[in-house]
Amino acid sequence: MLSVSKINFERYFAPVFQPVSFTLEAGGLLLVTGANGCGKTTLIRVLAGILHPTSGEFSSRTGSMAYVGHHLGIKDDLSVVENLRFMRDFLGTSNRSSEEVMKEVGLTRVSEQLARTLSAGQRKRCALARLLLSNTQLWLLDEPYSNLDQEGVELVDKMLLKHLEAGGACVLATHGAHRPNWQQTENYELISGVAA
Amino acid sequence: MTIEASIDAGGAASTGIEAGAGSMNKAFFALLRRDLLLAFRRRTELLFPVIFLLVVISLFPLGIGPSPQLLARIAPGVIWIAALLATVISLDGLFRSDFEDGTLEQFVLSGHPLTLIALAKIVAHWLVAGLPLVLLSPLLAIWMNLPLDSLGVMIVTLALGTPILSLIGSIGVGLTISLKRGGQLLSLLVFPLYVPILIIATAAVMAASDGLPYTAFLGLLVAGLITSLTLAPFAAAAALKISLS
Numbered sequence: 312m313l314s315v316s317k318i319n320f321e322r323y324f325a326p327v328f329q330p331v332s333f334t335l336e337a338g339g340l341l342l343v344t345g346a347n348g349c350g351k352t353t354l355i356r357v358l359a360g361i362l363h364p365t366s367g368e369f370s371s372r373t374g375s376m377a378y379v380g381h382h383l384g385i386k387d388d389l390s391v392v393e394n395l396r397f398m399r400d401f402l403g404t405s406n407r408s409s410e411e412v413m414k415e416v417g418l419t420r421v422s423e424q425l426a427r428t429l430s431a432g433q434r435k436r437c438a439l440a441r442l443l444l445s446n447t448q449l450w451l452l453d454e455p456y457s458n459l460d461q462e463g464v465e466l467v468d469k470m471l472l473k474h475l476e477a478g479g480a481c482v483l484a485t486h487g488a489h490r491p492n493w494q495q496t497e498n499y500e501l502i503s504g505v506a507a
Numbered sequence: 508m509t510i511e512a513s514i515d516a517g518g519a520a521s522t523g524i525e526a527g528a529g530s531m532n533k534a535f536f537a538l539l540r541r542d543l544l545l546a547f548r549r550r551t552e553l554l555f556p557v558i559f560l561l562v563v564i565s566l567f568p569l570g571i572g573p574s575p576q577l578l579a580r581i582a583p584g585v586i587w588i589a590a591l592l593a594t595v596i597s598l599d600g601l602f603r604s605d606f607e608d609g610t611l612e613q614f615v616l617s618g619h620p621l622t623l624i625a626l627a628k629i630v631a632h633w634l635v636a637g638l639p640l641v642l643l644s645p646l647l648a649i650w651m652n653l654p655l656d657s658l659g660v661m662i663v664t665l666a667l668g669t670p671i672l673s674l675i676g677s678i679g680v681g682l683t684i685s686l687k688r689g690g691q692l693l694s695l696l697v698f699p700l701y702v703p704i705l706i707i708a709t710a711a712v713m714a715a716s717d718g719l720p721y722t723a724f725l726g727l728l729v730a731g732l733i734t735s736l737t738l739a740p741f742a743a744a745a746a747l748k749i750s751l752s
Contacts, residue, residue, distance in 0.1 A: 361612055362752050375618035382609025388548040389541070400537035402617055403530035441613070 312337050312480040313358070313449060318367035319504075320350070320357050326504030327353045330367060333499055335480050337448070340471070340493050343484040345501035351484035352381065354501060355453045358482060377445040380453040383438035387427035391418050394426055395440055404446040416440045416466065431458040442470060450474060450481040456489050464489060534619045535627045542631035545604075552600060556593040557639045563589040564647050575652045582651035583661065583712035584705075589647075590640050590665060591672065591701050597636035598676040598697070599690040601628060602747065606684045611751065621744035629677045629740065637669035657715035660725075664708040667728040674739035675700050681746025704731060 313335040320327045328350035335341050343351050356362045358369065359378045385394050395409035413419050416436040421429060426437065435458050442450060455467050468491045471481060475493055483491070490496070546553050567585050568578060605611045605628075614624045644665050648658045679696040683689030711724030 356612075359612070359616055361615060376616060378612065378616050380609060380612065382607075382612065384609040384613040386541070386545060386604075386608065386610065388545050393541075393544070397537055397541045401534045401541075401619075403533045403537075 312339070312373065313369065313371045313482070315358070315369040316367055318357060318364040318369055320353055320362060321365040322353075326365075328504045329502045331499070331501070332367075333497070335449075335482065335497075336495075337478045337480055338475055338495050339480050340475055340491065340496045341480075341482045342490060342496060342498045343482060343501055344486065344498060346503070347486060349501045349503040351486070351501055352453050355380065355451050355482065355484050359451050371449060373448040375445075375447050376449040376451055377442050377447045378451040378453075379438050379442065379455060380451075383434055384441070385426045385434055385437050388425060390423050390425055391429070391437055392422040394437060395444065398441050399444045402441075402445055405444040407443065409444070412440045412443045415443060415470075417462070432460055432463055435459055436463060436466070439467065439470065442474075448479045450479065450483075452481060452483045454485055454487075455483065456485060456487055468492070531619055531623055534617070535623055538624060538627040539631050542628060543634065546631070546635040552597075553635055556597040556636050557643065559596060560589050560593040560640060560643065560647070563592065564650055567651070578652040579654060579716070582648065582653040583657075583709040583716075585651060586644065586647050586653075586661065587664075587668075587705055587709050587712075590669065591698070591705060593640060594636060594669065594672040594676060595694050595697060597632070598673075598680050599693060601632050601673075601677055601680045602684050603680075603689075606750070611747065615748070615751065621747060622740045625677060625681070625743040625747065626740040629673050629743070632677070633670050633673040637673055640669055641665045653712075654716050657712050660715035660721055661712050663725060664711050664728060667725065667732050668704050668708045671704055671728070671731050671735050672701060674735040675704075677743040678739055678746055681743045681750060683750075684747070685750040704728070707731070 315334070316332050317330040318332075319330045331354060333341060343354060345351055353362065355378070357364050359376065386397075389397065392409060392413065395413055399405055399407075399409050410419075413422055416439055418433060418436055418440070421433060426434065429437065435455075439455065450471075456464050459467065471483075471491050472493060475481065475495070564585065567581070571577065571581075602611065605614070615621060641662060644662050645658060648661055653661060676693075676697050679693050679700075680689075683693045683696065686692060707724050707727050711721045711728070714721040714724065
């Protein structure tokens with residue numbers, strides 16, 4: 312699904328992390344762990360194609376991927392349902408209705424509220440709903456558990472396991488103690504490029 | 508980096524392209540509708556350039572005296588310069604909120620061409636910031652005592668010229684978006700590029716009020732519109748990609 316060989320990213324001529332190589336097969340989950348500032352977010356953004364690696368290369372067999380990062384990509388001046396409806400129409404790949412997805416992530420009660428009035432956890436759920444609307448095989452999740460309550464953490468795990476069971480793959484960056492329970496999990500400890 | 512597209516069983520390729528065009532169309536209109544809805548939600552931002560334009564124009568008779576001949580003489584230049592300023596004020600909002608809240612990253616990842624996304628946003632910007640200027644121009648022309656027979660030409664130059672302003676401006680916005688106070692740099696970047704539009708448009712209106720032929724100027728504006736419509740979205744998309752990385 313995704314194969315990465317020796318990619319590196321330099322910021323101001325200093326490598327952010329040490330060269331990264333791995334392969335990810337369908338149904339595989341790659342957990343990227345490491346201390347704060349070791350480059351987890353940078354790696355995910357390189358894989359997403361937002362940043363270009365300084366050296367090394369990677370190839371992905373799926374054309375598009377879904378990404379949830381620190382900037383959630385939700386419009387504050389639109390309501391939850393308007394946000395989801397836009398994502399659905401814009402991506403144009405899902406045959407699920409925005410109401411159905413909203414129910415799954417537990418936002419039905421606040422569907423008509425403007426996104427700016429939501430709590431951080433509810434905003435995260437709204438961003439996670441995009442994964443359900445995107446119909447892509449590769450998910451890139453950057454700290455998906457942050458800001459979520461226990462029920463929200465379980466929701467992410469449930470969504471993730473369903474996605475992996477259906478033959479999807481996921482790269483998940485986390486610094487926290489919580490790890491999803493999945494048999495094809497590989498752990499990648501990212502080492503900061505500065506410490507070396 | 509290589510991305511190999513997964514190709515399904517034979518025969519799927521052509522339908523894939525058609526489906527691709529259909530979904531691009533859908534994405535274009537979804538984005539256009541969203542931007543118009545957002546503009547409507549932030550009505551104060553929507554009204555600000557228009558009010559700015561009205562205030563600037565109304566200051567001229569106060570500042571240089573209400574002599575009808577003098578006002579009529581400077582009317583085309585004044586209205587057009589005010590339209591330039593009002594456009595530059597509104598430009599900064601073109602991509603900024605999408606850049607700051609991460610929506611732009613999602614656009615890049617969506618698989619839709621960034622050029623199409625830039626075009627949808629430019630069209631929305633013109634509908635929100637450029638079209639009101641065109642619609643207000645008869646009122647402005649009366650304030651500035653512009654002869655009625657050149658009013659039509661004034662409206663046509665604004666209708667042809669303001670989309671060019673939005674299109675060229677989008678390149679500057681794309682380049683300055685990652686800077687904290689990009690708005691100030693933006694005006695320095697785009698004003699020189701606006702100079703030809705200003706010269707051609709005001710020359711057309713002045714020629715019309717002097718009873719001279721003006722169609723050549725309008726032709727130049729049409730050429731400018733076509734050129735910028737076909738090239739600017741590509742340049743804006745490239746600028747956005749640079750700003751994101």
